[in-house]
Amino acid sequence: MNYILNKENEIYYECGWSSDNALFLKLGDYKYIITDGRYTLEAKEEANAEVVEARDLIKKARELILKHKIKRIVLDPLNWDYDSYNQIAKIVNIKDEKYFSHKKRMIKSENELEIIKTAVKEGAKAFENFTDSIETGIDEFELSYRFKEHLTKRGRRDLSFEPIVAINENAAKPHAKVSNKTLNKDDLLLLDAGIKYKRYCSDRTRTIAINDKISMSKYQKFKDSKIQKIYDIVLKAQLEAIKNIKIGMEICELDKIARDIISSEGYGKYFVHSLGHGVGLDIHEWPYVNSKNKIKIQEGMVFTIEPGIYIPNEFGVRIEDMVMITHDGKIKVLSEEL
CATH class of the missing domain: 3.40.350.10 (Creatinase/prolidase N-terminal domain)
Structure with a gap:
């Protein structure tokens, strides 16, 4: 050719x-x-x-x-x-x-999969290390600056994209720009970022509670009951979608699984984007995990699962992990394999 x-x-x-x-x-x-x-x-x-x-x-x-x-x-x-x-x-x-x-x-080689695994592992470590740099009384600009120091190792590696750092109502914008909004106790903080390793990208989102035990765990406890309710819905949607990944299924079925859970709780109109996207040399590439894509899931694919609910002028919740389908047919949630 x-x-x-x-x-x-x-x-x-x-x-x-x-x-x-x-x-x-x-x-x-x-x-x-x-x-x-x-x-x-x-x-x-x-x-x-x-x-x-x-x-x-x-x-x-x-x-x-x-x-x-x-x-x-x-x-x-x-x-x-x-x-x-x-x-x-x-x-x-x-x-x-x-x-x-x-x-x-779209189908990664064994070598590409190993590189991506390293990118995800290093990106997840940066999230964890950033935990100690989070403090109340500083704004999104300062949080973003500190976050990028951890992600890039002070300039020694590249970002997959400009990180999203959003507090409370700013997190209701899926691709929020940083603002001068200040972080306070019991706030919600959404972090979406990734790093590159040998040019291959990672991508991860955590929505965390600002309390006495700040962590990047997917199991968060918020003081506000409405935030907690919506967080738990998003988490359930993500976990169910991941649990149901099967080789040979149409990838649009994953979007439907997550979307149906969110819609059944009355928040369907607030899930305003697709469930995920492929990741590799580009941060967004095939396969796209949306309601129309009938491509079948195959060994060697890497894609995100990232449901979200965004309540305008209040807050937004998104939880994102990268999933890999190995060449021997195993389903791996990469950032959970630290």
Whole structure:
């Protein structure tokens, strides 16, 4: 198969190297990395592909396609701007294949699974270590700063995404931005974050009670009875979804299990997102765990289970863990295997 890629993680998956200005070409048995002079030396040291230096990457890609007399090439139309797409289309027939790389990367190799396990383990440790840095009287900005120090080990590793740190009513926004809201005793604090290990992501969410025994356990005790009730509903939805994961089932069934539990308690309209998503080189990738996805669960998949209930202007609760389906058919909740 002949194909061309232009996204960093997609390129890295193919040849073990990428940059913010590169193209990857697979033309028959030949692999090419096209990049500019800033990255040539590094690419030659790390990439499992022939490195071609060029200022105009599209022009050079066209030359290589013509040189190999390629008649048809696959690309993901969602990743290309109009002009670049048309420049390629002028010289070769294009087969549009949306999510081309995501589909290829959906089933992880044994090596990828081991890397992801390490990413999750290190991310979970950062959550635990952050516990001692949580104190009342400081705002979300300070909490976020301290959290990121633990997650990145003071800059020694990368974040999967900008962490979500939200207190009480700010947690009712699923992707809340940090604010100057101050943490007080008996508050609710939602934390959603992950780290990268060898470029692979982790992702975890905990909603915790600010009391005398702050912990990252999924079994929390809140002073406010309404928060406790909703927390227990979300936890039940997550645990039931995880318990019912089976190889061969349509992944949309998991969303239904969790959503039905939340809806049966009268909070269905407050569960405003899908149940989960795949995780790998990208923080959001296939398979998506939603109500419409009929892809069947297979060995080698990694995805999150993260139900939530968000009460506007009051609070939000989300609990998230990453689940791995091993190649020998075992279901593992990764961040619980510390």
